[in-house]
Amino acid sequence: MDRISEQPYPIAFGALFVIVMLRANATYWLGRGALSGGRLSRRAARHLDGRHMQRAQRLSARYGVIAVPLSFLTVGVQTAINFSAGFTRMPLTRYLPAVTVGGLMWALLYSTVGMVGWAAIATLWSGITS
Template sequence: MDLIAVIEPLVTSPLLYPVLAVLCSLDGVLPMIPSEPAVLAAGVFSHTGTPNVLLVIAATAVGVFIGDHLAYGLSRSVLGPRLIGRSSRIGGAVAAAGRQLDRRAGQLIITSRFVPGGRAAMNFACGMARLPLSRFSPASAIAALVWAAYTAGLGFVGGAAFVEDPLLGLAVGLSLSLALGSIVHLVRRRSPRRKVRPQGPADPGRADTGGTAGPIGLSTAPRPCGTARGAP
């Protein structure tokens, strides 16, 4: 109950909405920022009417959209490859995402929101692969709204189901979110393998387009994904 007494004034304050927007913006570049628990907590308490769940969703979506573009812009700068190259784990995730952006950019941008750490990796991949903003921004907007509604809604349902124990509602919401993230991650890992396997030796030849490889394996050739204006 003491923890609830600490959390409740924060989530019922008018400052909650800009705080959520800032946290979700920073989370686009720094995945360790606890934006998801904050949105879930706001959703848990919003079943009482304060905070307003629609404003929670709006503030979260705006923050996510801004954070996506911060990461996208950073990865296109000279600092992007250096920052990403410091972590082999993030570098590998960015490289893996970049190889799939040609045909499934929108789908990947949206589903990456539900994979732990997937959002930052996908945003960096889109920037380094020079995915045009005309393709990145609409997908980012849809992904931001979907994730905000899902996360705040999950908290709202948890708060309504566990009125007497909001912390339990928050714990259930986090568990369900992690479970969905794990499922999406497994599906995404298995799906590309099924598509790539029949191509056999064609993949290495396809990778050699005459460009120079970046520090994490992404091509920096002038023919990155999305530069063909007629591409869907």
């Protein structure tokens, strides 16, 4: 994080945006792969292929898109939301704009307030250890 905070703001923002987009999209594709590539018990497969799950996938694909950008304003929820977006097969035409908006918000937050917080923690830590 120190290397990023030492960069000019546009470079720090860009680096954080690339990092969050790679992480979020990798998590989405892991969710997609978990549904199609994993070995499931007969009972789990029946539930995942049932009409209730298909309905949930349709609803998530249509309305769950709002949860993706909002998850980037929380701590610890982004991974679950991005994984579930992939697992429920949210269409890329909805997911990519949502994750881009969320990634931009996250990069803005961390390249401003996050960097100041990181610098404050580093200053406190160096005062404690010296």
